[in-house]
Amino acid sequence: MGNNENNHVKVPKDHPRLTSLMYRHKIIEGMKNLVVAEAGLIAHGRGECFDYILGEITNKIAIQAINAAVAQLLLAQHPVISVNGNVAALCPEDLVLLSKTLNAPLEINLFYRKKGRIDAIKKLLKKAGAQKILGVDENTMVEIEELSSNRRMVDPSGIKISDVVFVPLEDGDRTEALKKLGKTVIAVDLNPLSRTAIWADITIVDNIIRTLPLMVKIALQYKKYTKEQLKNIVNEFDNKKNIQDILEFIIEYINLQKEKAFDILYK
Numbered sequence: 001m002g003n004n005e006n007n008h009v010k011v012p013k014d015h016p017r018l019t020s021l022m023y024r025h026k027i028i029e030g031m032k033n034l035v036v037a038e039a040g041l042i043a044h045g046r047g048e049c050f051d052y053i054l055g056e057i058t059n060k061i062a063i064q065a066i067n068a069a070v071a072q073l074l075l076a077q078h079p080v081i082s083v084n085g086n087v088a089a090l091c092p093e094d095l096v097l098l099s100k101t102l103n104a105p106l107e108i109n110l111f112y113r114k115k116g117r118i119d120a121i122k123k124l125l126k127k128a129g130a131q132k133i134l135g136v137d138e139n140t141m142v143e144i145e146e147l148s149s150n151r152r153m154v155d156p157s158g159i160k161i162s163d164v165v166f167v168p169l170e171d172g173d174r175t176e177a178l179k180k181l182g183k184t185v186i187a188v189d190l191n192p193l194s195r196t197a198i199w200a201d202i203t204i205v206d207n208i209i210r211t212l213p214l215m216v217k218i219a220l221q222y223k224k225y226t227k228e229q230l231k232n233i234v235n236e237f238d239n240k241k242n243i244q245d246i247l248e249f250i251i252e253y254i255n256l257q258k259e260k261a262f263d264i265l266y267k
Ligand code: PTJ
Pocket: 035, 036, 037, 039, 040, 041, 042, 043, 044, 045, 046, 047, 048, 050, 084, 085, 086, 109, 110, 111, 112, 113, 169, 170, 171, 172, 188, 189, 190, 191, 194, 206, 207, 208, 209
């Protein structure tokens, strides 16, 4: 977002929650332009809530998951980056950069298939520099039978033939379905207890706005690594431990915040 004025509300530059407010406005603008589903606003709010109890930082645990995710995507034969409305609205340029760096196509895959949304997201991604975008031709799409939601419609040259699927901000049961099809799933979800977070092979518990630029940076570094080195990074990663560590982190963080709040309340 180039300025800090939106919806006729001027957000002061020294506002303590400036970044958060700017991304809120991106989501609101996205909803007006059909990029974001109405429910996307609620999803964003849920994400903000979890980010709050993670201290709004990318912690060491998330960085380890990001490293494993990048290594896994570089090892893949057919990696795909699944794009929904929220992710497109929040960080279109980073999506395009990651896609180019990893040589992994972007595929639009929506839960809410309101008319005009695919075109709106395609336009936004093109503006951000995307050349090829999958999931845009309704006539050639194929079904994933394991799934009943709109997300079952996939591109025959993308998710359908993929071996590794990157699914930022996911709902419901797609991860489970993709896993049943033998695919490796990498999720970004601020909620470590969501079905997606629990089912994914690699769960990055972090805000997508911080995750994507980091992934690009690490991908540029890991592209110089041998397959053996990349495999070692993936093998050292354990998603069960990852989720457990994140939950411990949240508990510790909340306890710390409780002490700080009590210091003020009872001083
Ligand atoms: O564009 P569509 O039609 O495909 O729909 C996209 C949404 C996000 C509306 C849809 O997938 C949905 O309803 O998702 P849920 O069930 O609300 O789940 C979204 C998950 O993403 C929740 O667990 C949130 O905590 C998490 N989340 C929200 N914002 C962020 C996030 N995770 C990482 N970074 C965020 N910025």
